[in-house]
Amino acid sequence: MDTTIATPLAAADPATHATNAPPAIENASRRQFVQGVTGLTLAFCLPASATLAAPAGAGKLAATGGAAAPPFEPNAFLRIGADDTVTVISKHLEMGQGTYTGLATIVAEELDADWAKVRIEGAPADAKRYNNLFWGPAQGTGGSTAMANSWEQLRNAGAAGRAMLVQAAAKKWKVPAAEITVKDGVVMHAASKRKERFGELVADAAKEAVPTGVTLKDPKDFRLVGKHAPRKDSADKTTGRAMFTQDMQMHGMLVAMVAHPPRFGAKVQRFDATRAKAIKGVVDVVEIPSGVAVLALDTWTAKKARDTLTVEWNDTNAFRLGSEEILARYKEMAKRPGLVAHQAGDTDAAFAKAAKKLSASYDFPYLAHAAMEPMNCVVARTETGCEVWNGEQLHTGDQYALAVVFGFKPEQVTIHMLYAGGSFGRRANTKSDYVVEAAQIVKASGTKAPVKLVWTREDDMRAGYYRPLFHHALEAALDAEGRLTGWRHRLVGQSILKGSPFESMMVKNGIDAVSVEGAANLPYAIPNMTVDLHTPDDIQVPVLWWRSVGSSHTAYSTEVFLDQVARAAGKDPVAMRMDLLDKHPRHRGVLKLAAEKAGWGKPLAAGAPGTRRGRGVAVHESFNSYVAQVAEVTVDAEGKLKVDRVVCAVDCGIAINPDNVRAQVEGAVGFALSAALHGEIELKDGQVVPGNFDAYPVLRIAEMPKVEVHIVPSAEKPTGIGEPGVPPLAPAVANAIAAATGKVPTRLPFSADDLKA
Template identity: 45%
Template structure:
């Protein structure tokens, strides 16, 4: 909309003063003024609101944590709605059964939204067209909707969406509205600029931590340093002596200090004197955890996969190798520390949260407050990263308990130390491999014995447990796509006294490192090229073979590299997508440099290629942090690291150039948020082997493995 049209709208609705102001007001104020002037937009259906000013407001029922849902889900809706993309605004709606489960995890947003959102857009367009047809008393087939305008093909008159939205909202939706064919797409498959960028470069975006509610107080919680520990007693005298501290309240998870600002709340929480019952987890330390996990892998476990017979394979192999791989506990460390605002009253409850689990928080709020679900409102905010950590609800539970006790709105903010030390974590794990080759040096057998804490403890997920197997703990090995005659995967459910949960790419984060490294070991043991071995074993998995070949070709696999540079490769099929990465590294005087990563991905039909590429670049840096640096250690049941000085992450100067190649596809969309994470560590470590002859079997990559 140009400035004069905006001014015109304002002059017709708000008088001449509005017209004069209209040219000078910043866009946000203008928009607000328009909304106020035009009243509540008509709800055409659950996802679509249209104002009389033709503004289009789309409901984003999933969270935006950087993965681009606000933009890409809008593309799905707007494609079929045929609205004017320039007039699209978005909102995060409250809980509504029409949306199904409201939460983001498992790279599901596009996959689960692909059909319902296009259908919702098409149904809304159909309603608008029918309302126009009724107005003109013609058949809807004689109407054509495009760019927010409905044309009468009989007499060439036009109606805007805004002019018929109210009438459309009163019609009954048609059941079977046909969807477009790919050839008709105007938005799907296009790199539409992100809708959330402008506010994110001016500081205007409201994240959960930015919520301010009238009468709100601030809280910080002192939690037991040992997981599962309980408060025996506490003395808040010193805390209450701090300026700004108002009160201290015991909750199930610790003691909350209430203050009139965040800084005083943090200081108050530190000043509390608390006697803890540390409970049974105080005995754990990293050395003993590694030892016990390693011992478990020497015993038969629950069967996660059996093809052929592992024992026969190993007995008949011409050459055998074995290896023990290890990965540490990891924190998610999203840049926005956990937080939640809650207001519990006798007649209702409001929760403002940057969360991946709206539906779960609504259920928890009903449980804590005793209020019926229709009295509970979840206000979803933008997330400053999630990576799985915000798929839990612990931060909301604390806020709800405190709010219930103090009866005024409260914002609970976690310090970075709380985030690192009181979290739920990517589990540490150990996997023991044994493998063998046939007389020609091709892989004949691969057995894996996995010891990994199930990823349900302390988090929101139970994981799929069948026959004693936690499916998330074995994914990445149990579902390796290689055709090897004998494959056997066993699983041991173990504990390190540390709550565990999903971490971006879940089991694949460690298991793809283990599996893709060991497959490389088999290739080397057979005297074969690592790409050649994978090609042979993936002959019956064409999409994975396709990305392997594409990445190898684009990276120049097998061709000369700059002096001292070496390639490593890894592939993965996770979250419905197929991804291959070739890393180019050098190791000079014990120092690793990752120069470049070439990534090929086949994620089915692509909604927004630029966002797919962003997600790959993002995933590579996320995986790089774990490969190079990520490690939490436990002593006396406590996490020993506390902030980024001890739990460092990848920085700009360590980030490789990334080249992304997307395979054109007509398959159903795959996930993307987690697709690029699993392969970066094994691709780098396989390249380190090519450079040094040393095999990295434990993350993070240590100085000794590079010496």
């Protein structure tokens, strides 16, 4: 059945493509549309704001014989309808990481809801109700904080709803509340054999006072947490009903595309839009701070017209360096001390007394986020402000940025959170770049029509933000018994936080915390250690957090170098790590589990003639989760690398959805391996070279290794899982390569030329 949700709209003005009422979504199942199914269309006249904010799958409304009872809403995170539907309001973005399912599980567990009747709705931008508790007065998703900051909050939300339903039933049945039980959305009293569904009690429950304190479940009584709970977004994504920004269609909507400068820092000198304006369907061409925007009636027309623009760029303040020049500059900077990020003991004395010294350096390229869904956003002016629809990751920041563009108060900016097709940090942009760009197009054009900004893959690759390029230099000192007595680690790379709203909190004494995370807090018991940092301030390449942020490069340098130290000391890499982690039981726990499951110490089966095989290990903590990985690789005589198997052990506290934990770690392995094998954003003369996946390949299915994920049982509070699986992969593979070939990869991505026999 093809279901459409619509709202009554005023007639559009053909001159401006504007309407006199807020825009509405007309969304049909993409899958059913493609199949050509002819069926019944149900049109419901709803308030525009309700329609626009409706989550995926909201077209299914139950027909009732009369006015339905108002829903029961005990708090900002829970709504129960008379039809027994339990709606969990998610303050966090679902971008494929399983947030919707995890948050729903927490609420449904304490509520004792019927999982089949639980649905999820994205929260609007409202930091007063939906702030990220780890971020203070700001709403947003990132840093693998969704489950961690919501755990107790949502348990209490579910428990409060349950208590009110129980109290309503107790009064209605005139029985003690203590004798009432709840299971799968049914409230029951065994002695009197009374029972009612949630929907039958909502009217009475709504009259109860919200409890100020509730009793939470003992974990031994969990029925959903830690068990199999099917994902809540899978069906809509499979059938095409899930609402992404690109699915948005509104009456009179225009589509915009932007010609961006080829170099960072360049500005428009002048442009000629004669050919673009001659294309049928083009409505306007306007200059904005980030380039020249074409507005058209559809995406293809906008792209055709954008590609015909003649733009002369002013490169006076443009960035002109290439990647190799940047790296050469970084290596020079690494020859002198930087700002100290961590100091323990007397490092100079340790090196002066050392029986053996080792040194190595490692280089990491710029990396694109390359999410499945390129950047996009819909912005519409309204009589009282503006409305925005997108895969919203940094609600509060974007709300304030849009308010500045339009001269509004932040509360006049309404943001509707849709699904996002990945992000890996890209949509949590402290500059709100693509969202602001969409608003600037609306402002510059003066249109009253809703505008959908669409970036192509090339825009996403060349006009986007990147994981910073970094250079690491390390030294180790060993005594006569092969004990690691001294450690120096110098890092050179751009700051992500400088100039952002997070600078005052996370940049101390010139040290960007995310530049050195995983290095400055190295868990190994090394008595004398110095970690310092150089942060160049004249590199104009826009940088941003990338999945696992600083740990994406610090884990590689520290774990690969530690293996080199172990070989020099004649020690087994796992045994040496276990000794150095004596005061870190959770690190040791995952390391021990991964090594046991991988068969560490047992010989690998021989490969094909002419090939070399090896096994490597790495362990790392990020976002308060602990992950160890053991990789098995095969390298042929020409240097071709095949990662055969990766065994992972993860300690993320209570695993709310074990299936999702495994899926996230498996996905992290693929994501990290893709970067290790192929990922590099190369700059030449200030211009980004790759524009699409032909020059920036992603992992092919044939390259994906067999992955095993083992979860450490834990009673600790849940921690992050979206990012922590990334950091150990590349170093584990590099250590396996070294075991197989004797060669240590010191530059990513891996090069076949470096691995030839």
